[in-house]
Amino acid sequence: RKEVEQDPGPFNVPEGATVAFNCTYSNSASQSFFWYRQDCRKEPKLLMSVYSSGNEDGRFTAQLNRASQYISLLIRDSKLSDSATYLCVVNTGGGADGLTFGKGTHLIIQP
Amino acid sequence: DTGVSQDPRHKITKRGQNVTFRCDPISEHNRLYWYRQTLGQGPEFLTYFQNEAQLEKSRLLSDRFSAERPKGSFSTLEIQRTEQGDSAMYLCASSPTRGLATNEKLFFGSGTQLSVL
Numbered sequence: 001r002k003e004v005e006q007d008p009g010p011f012n013v014p015e016g017a018t019v020a021f022n023c024t025y026s027n028s029a030s031q032s033f034f035w036y037r038q039d040c041r042k043e044p045k046l047l048m049s050v051y052s053s054g055n056e057d058g059r060f061t062a063q064l065n066r067a068s069q070y071i072s073l074l075i076r077d078s079k080l081s082d083s084a085t086y087l088c089v090v091n092t093g094g095g096a097d098g099l100t101f102g103k104g105t106h107l108i109i110q111p
Numbered sequence: 112d113t114g115v116s117q118d119p120r121h122k123i124t125k126r127g128q129n130v131t132f133r134c135d136p137i138s139e140h141n142r143l144y145w146y147r148q149t150l151g152q153g154p155e156f157l158t159y160f161q162n163e164a165q166l167e168k169s170r171l172l173s174d175r176f177s178a179e180r181p182k183g184s185f186s187t188l189e190i191q192r193t194e195q196g197d198s199a200m201y202l203c204a205s206s207p208t209r210g211l212a213t214n215e216k217l218f219f220g221s222g223t224q225l226s227v228l
Binding site for chain 1: 216222
């Protein structure tokens with residue numbers, strides 16, 4: 001089983017819709033979690049950290065389920081500019097190489 | 112502050128040649144990372160510096176790869192005797208984190224796209 005798994009998509013979603021995707025991780029000792037956004041041919045950029053109690057940043061909501069070992073990202077009122085690849089990142093606390101990136105979920109917002 | 116900068120943006124080389132990439136992190140960021148990313152994959156950890164000390168290297172990093180950060184500021188990544196399988200985007204990231212590594216938040220550069228012919 002891979003350490004961090006994501007559905008690669010693509011998710012094709014009409015503008016204004018709500019979209020959610022999950023990321024599962026295999027190491028139960030994982031300590032911190034993040035979502036990064038990566039535009040085509042660009043570098044990844046931190047979107048948000050994921051906290052145990054769940055957290056919200058504008059139209060974006062992140063949640064963590066430790067029991068089932070997954071994190072989720074929900075985007076409300078999606079915009080064309082939300083089209084990107086969303087990378088799930090999990091830190092197992094095992095040093096710098098404990099920061100593991102998923103392959104990403106490709107999201108396409110359609111007008 | 113203009114963020115993490117990498118040079119060159121693109122590099123085309125012939126198999127067997129050596130290449131060197133440079134990364135300038137955000138000022139005063141003490142941690143610097145190198146990652147490699149291929150199409151359809153997430154970034155893969157290569158190595159990490161805390162100031163000038165190289166603290167970790169991926170088990171996947173072959174002996175042909177070497178990285179330095181001589182004064183704790185910019186870093187270089189050299190690949191010797193390049194192979195076609197080395198073709199990838201090489202990403203540098205820096206982090207201001209001084210506490211637990213579990214809270215790491217990375218700021219990436221635009222990357223160097225390497226093509227080995």
